[in-house]
Amino acid sequence: MSTTSSVASPSLLRGVPVVPGVRYAPAIRASRLPQIDLPTGDIAEADRPAEAGRFAAAATAVADRLRARAAHATGAASEVLAATATLAQDRAWLGAADKRIAAGTPAVRAVTEAVDQFVELFTQIGGLMAERVTDLRDIRDRVIAELSGLPEPGVPLPDVPSILCAEDLAPADTAGLDPQLVVGLVTTLGGPTSHTAIIARQLGIPCVVAVSGLDSVAAGAMVLLDGTAGTLTVDPDPSQAAAAVAAAQRDALAARQWTGPGATADGHAVAILANVQDGAAARTARETPAEGVGLFRTELCFLNRDTEPTVDEQATIYGEVLEAFNTAKVVVRTLDAGSDKPLKFAGHPEEANPALGVRGIRIATGNPALLEHQLEAIAAAAKATGSRPWVMAPMIATAAEAKAFADQARTHGLTAGVMIEVPAAALLADRILEHVDFLSIGTNDLAQYTMAADRMSAELAALTDPWQPAVLTLVALAARAGAAAGKPVGVCGEAAADPLLAAVLVGLGVTSLSMAPAAISAVGARIAQVTLQQCRAAAEAVLLTATAAEAREAALTALA
Numbered sequence: 001m002s003t004t005s006s007v008a009s010p011s012l013l014r015g016v017p018v019v020p021g022v023r024y025a026p027a028i029r030a031s032r033l034p035q036i037d038l039p040t041g042d043i044a045e046a047d048r049p050a051e052a053g054r055f056a057a058a059a060t061a062v063a064d065r066l067r068a069r070a071a072h073a074t075g076a077a078s079e080v081l082a083a084t085a086t087l088a089q090d091r092a093w094l095g096a097a098d099k100r101i102a103a104g105t106p107a108v109r110a111v112t113e114a115v116d117q118f119v120e121l122f123t124q125i126g127g128l129m130a131e132r133v134t135d136l137r138d139i140r141d142r143v144i145a146e147l148s149g150l151p152e153p154g155v156p157l158p159d160v161p162s163i164l165c166a167e168d169l170a171p172a173d174t175a176g177l178d179p180q181l182v183v184g185l186v187t188t189l190g191g192p193t194s195h196t197a198i199i200a201r202q203l204g205i206p207c208v209v210a211v212s213g214l215d216s217v218a219a220g221a222m223v224l225l226d227g228t229a230g231t232l233t234v235d236p237d238p239s240q241a242a243a244a245v246a247a248a249q250r251d252a253l254a255a256r257q258w259t260g261p262g263a264t265a266d267g268h269a270v271a272i273l274a275n276v277q278d279g280a281a282a283r284t285a286r287e288t289p290a291e292g293v294g295l296f297r298t299e300l301c302f303l304n305r306d307t308e309p310t311v312d313e314q315a316t317i318y319g320e321v322l323e324a325f326n327t328a329k330v331v332v333r334t335l336d337a338g339s340d341k342p343l344k345f346a347g348h349p350e351e352a353n354p355a356l357g358v359r360g361i362r363i364a365t366g367n368p369a370l371l372e373h374q375l376e377a378i379a380a381a382a383k384a385t386g387s388r389p390w391v392m393a394p395m396i397a398t399a400a401e402a403k404a405f406a407d408q409a410r411t412h413g414l415t416a417g418v419m420i421e422v423p424a425a426a427l428l429a430d431r432i433l434e435h436v437d438f439l440s441i442g443t444n445d446l447a448q449y450t451m452a453a454d455r456m457s458a459e460l461a462a463l464t465d466p467w468q469p470a471v472l473t474l475v476a477l478a479a480r481a482g483a484a485a486g487k488p489v490g491v492c493g494e495a496a497a498d499p500l501l502a503a504v505l506v507g508l509g510v511t512s513l514s515m516a517p518a519a520i521s522a523v524g525a526r527i528a529q530v531t532l533q534q535c536r537a538a539a540e541a542v543l544l545t546a547t548a549a550e551a552r553e554a555a556l557t558a559l560a
Contacts, residue, residue: 011213011216011233011234011235012231012232012233012234013211013212013213013214013217013231013232013233013234014211014212014230014231014232015186015208015209015210015211015212015230015231015232016191016192016208016209016210016230016461016462016465017207017208017226017227017228017229017230018192018197018200018201018207018208018209018227019185019197019200019201019204019205019206019207019227019497019519020206020227020228020498020499020522021184021204021205021206021225021227021228021248021252022206022224022225022226022227022228022244022245022247022248023161023163023183023184023206023224023225023227023245024222024223024224024225024236024241024242024244024245025160025161025162025163025183025184025222025223025225026158026160026162026163026219026220026221026222026223027162027163027164027165027217027218027219027220027221027222027223028155028156028158028162028163028164028165028182028219029156029164029165029166029219030153030154030155030156030164030166030169030173031151031153031154031155031156032141032153033141033144033145033150033153034150036108036144036148038106038108038109038112039106039108039109041106042103042104042105042106043101043104043105043106044104045104048101048102048104051101051106051107052098052101052102052107054107054147055097055098055101055107055110055111055143055147056094056098058107058143058146058147059088059089059094059143060089061146062088062139062142062143062146063085063086063088063089064085065152066081066082066084066085066088066172067081067082067085069081069172069175069176070082070085073175073176074277074278074280074281074284075202075276075277075278075280075281075516077174077175077176077199077202078175078277078278078300079277079297079299079300079303080172080174080175080195080199081172081175081176082300082303083135083303084135084138084139084170084172086303087132087135087136087139088139088142088143092118093114093115093117093118093136094114096113096114096117096118097110097111097113097114098110100113100114107147108144108147108148111140111143111144111147112140112144115136115137115139115140118136119133119136119137122136134168134169134170134189135170135172137170138153138170138172138173141153154170154172154173154176155169155173155176155177155182157178157181158181158182160181161180161181161182161183162181162182162183162184163182163183163184163185163186163223163225164177164182164184164185164186165186165187165214165217165223165232166186166187166188166214167187167188167189167214167215168187168188168189168190168196169185169187169190169196174195174196174199174200175199177199177203177205179203179204179205182205183205183206184205184206184207184225184227185200185205185206185207185208186207186208186209186211186214186223186225186232187208187209187210187211187214188210188211188212188214188215189209189210190209190210190461191209191210191454191455191457191460191461191464192209192455192461192464192465192466192494194209194455196209197209197494198494198516201494201497201515201516201518201519202516202517202518203518204516204518204519206225206226206227207227208225208226208227208230208231208232209461210461210462211232214232216234217232217234221234221235222234222235222236222238222241223235223236224236224241224244224245226244228500251522252522254525255521255522255524255525255526256521257525258289258521258524258525258528259289260272260289260290260291260524261289261291262291262512262513262524262527262528263527263528264506264527264528264530264531264532264535265528265529265530265531266531266532266533268506268531268532270506270510270511270512270513270527271291271292271294271329271490271511271512271513272289272290272291272512272513272515272520272523272524272527273290273291273292273293273294273295273329273331273490273492273512273513273514273515274288274290274292274293274294274514274515274516274517274520275293275294275295275297275492275514275515275516275517276293276295276296276297276321276517277296277297277299277300278300278317278320278321279317279320279321279323279324281517282296282320282321282324282325283324284517285324285325285517285520286324286325288517288520288521289520289521289524290517290520291328291329292325292328292329292330292331293321293325293328293329293330293331293514294329294331294440294490294492294512294513294514294515295331295333295440295492295514296318296321296330296331296332296333296389297333297336298314298317298318298332298333298334298335298336298374299335299336299337300317301313301314301317302335302337302343303337303343305343308370308373310373311373311376311377311380312377312380314373314374314377314378314381315377315378315380315381315384316381318332318377318378318381318389319381319384319385322381322382322385322387322389323385323387325387326385326386326387329390330387330389330390331389331390331391331392331417331440331490331492331514332378332389332390332391332392333391333392333393333394333419333440334361334371334374334375334391334392334393334394335360335363335370335371335374335394336359336360336394336395337359337360337363343363355448355454359394359395360393360394360395360396360419360421361393361394361395361396361401361405362395371408372408375391375408375409375411375412375414376412378391378412378414379412379413379414382413382414388415389414389415390414390415390416390417390437390438391409391414391415391416391417392416392417392418392419392438392440393405393409393417393418393419394419394421394442395419395421395422395445396418396419396420396421396422396425396432397422397424397425398424398425398428399428399431399432399434399435401418402418402425402432402435402436403435405418405436406418406435406436406437415437415438416436416437417436417437417438417439417440418432418436418439418440419439419440419441419442419492420439420440420441420442420446420474420478420489421441421442421444421445421446421449422445422446422449423446423449423450423474425478426441426446426474426475426477426478427474427477429477429478429481429482429489430481430484430485432481433481433482433485433487434485436487437487438482438487438488438489438490439478439481439482439487439488439489439490440489440490440491440492440514441475441478441489441490441491441492441493441510442492442493443466443471443475443491443493443494443495443496444466444493444494445493446471446474446475446493447463447464447465447466447468447471447493448464450468450470450471450474451463451464451468451470451471462548465548466493466494466495466498466501467501467542467548467549467551467552468547468548468551469542469543469545469546469547469548469550469551472504472508472539472542472543472551473543475491475505475508475510476508476509476539476543479508479509479510479511480509482509482511483509488511488512489509489510489511490510490511490512490513490514491505491510491512491513491514492514492515494515496513496514496515496519496523497515497516497519497523498523499519499522499523499525499526499527500526500552500555500556500559501555502523502526502527503526503527503530503534503535503538503555503559504535504538504539504542504555505539506527506532506535506539507532507534507535507536507537507538507539507540508539513527530559534558534559535559537558538554538555538558538559541554541555541557541558542554542555
């Protein structure tokens with residue numbers, strides 16, 4: 001591996017910090033599909049059926065590999081891989097390619113033209129549909145590689161621990177990272193709540209996104225990645241880099257020694273919980289000091305299916321998570337599909353702006369049995385495991401929606417709450433709390449909707465930063481409403497995984513923090529080092545700022 005760099009002297013690149021941690025290692029780059037000259041002639045009519053068969057076999061092979069990887073992954077990685085496999089066999093773009101092949105276009109050119117057609121369409125639609133552009137281009141390259149007999153593009157397997165630098169990463173590549181060999185992640189594109197960021201948190205890999213100038217970093221260059229400050233230093237002084245890593249390792253050691261339960265230095269209790277998506281993830285979380293599950297995402301058993309899973313099938317899946325934490329708190333989120341996670345069997349209409357369309361609890365309007373069956377399954381799993389799970393609905397916007405959900409959940413003997421992801425729900429949290437037993441703030445979507453910025457957009461990553469004072473002001477409103485009603489208010493969005501921001505959230509009045517299991521020890525240790533008064537002082541200082549950068553700086557000063 002080369003140890004030279006195109007950057008002659010130390011240079012500092014800045015981006016949006018996503019996962020804290022400091023790493024010093026050589027840079028590697030994701031491999032791309034080599035430039036292929038597209039065939040210009042047409043295929044003879046007699047050869048077109050064979051060419052169509054070759055294309056179908058290539059697309060199926062790519063989808064099958066993605067599904068196989070999904071089956072061996074857990075949590076967010078499994079969900080992302082399954083969703084990408086579904087896109088690989090989406091009838092719309094496959095049909096567009098088939099139509100071109102039937103007209104005589106060679107398969108490689110047909111794939112390129114069909115994908116270009118849908119990339120343009122998704123880009124025009126914008127919102128979360130634009131996020132699928134990266135996925136679709138990744139599928140295009142994999143299918144073309146299969147058709148051309150070339151190696152599948154993606155992340156190389158480094159010989160030594162390395163820091164991966166890329167313009168962007170397809171979810172399928174991020175989901176397959178080995179955290180022992182890819183020890184840091186830096187991208188030009190992506191936002192703090194993109195698939196790349198979420199999986200990096202799950203793996204515990206320091207990550208910075210939306211970094212300008214990353215193309216100047218050559219493969220093999222020694223780089224210092226600071227996932228807390230959001231910087232990448234190219235060709236730093238080796239001794240200074242080693243000192244920075246050593247300091248971070250000392251902090252990490254202190255975090256690993258934290259055993260819970262969650263509390264500030266002066267004894268104020270703050271429940272530290274895990275976000276999970278299946279039984280395997282729950283069992284992994286059980287090995288951490290997590291006191292329970294603050295977000296059990298239930299989408300995994302619904303995605304990539306042609307029919308709704310039965311009540312018994314769902315109960316079995318839910319039971320695995322409840323069994324792993326059967327004496328602890330488990331908060332189950334009802335189906336949060338729609339938008340970028342469509343269900344084949346739910347009759348989703350085509351929507352101009354799916355992020356603002358029929359998603360979350362809104363799906364139950366046209367599919368009331370879907371929610372009823374899920375609540376039946378959760379209740380059955382609770383009975384079978386002797387557990388008492390809480391259940392919450394996503395995308396609640398009004399007090400009437402909250403009441404309707406709570407009434408239905410309670411008929412099954414379940415403790416009912418709702419997600420605060422829509423600014424309207426945060427503003428009317430006091431009225432919503434008249435009907436439910438708890439609130440859980442999803443900061444990913446709350447930031448997106450508060451700032452009117454697609455959370456997957458690299459260009460808007462600074463707006464969807466959870467440190468935005470407008471977002472934290474809404475968090476404060478919901479937390480105050482909870483305190484006034486004597487009911488718990490947690491945070492289960494990715495903001496809870498930031499140790500510094502977690503302390504601010506405690507100061508705002510949040511009673512529990514739920515995050516990827518890899519972040520639990522660092523957050524718990526940080527909370528244990530500060531008093532409740534320090535957290536409150538930091539929260540007050542943050543709410544007086546005007547930008548995310550100012551908010552971070554105010555918190556660092558208050559908690560120093």
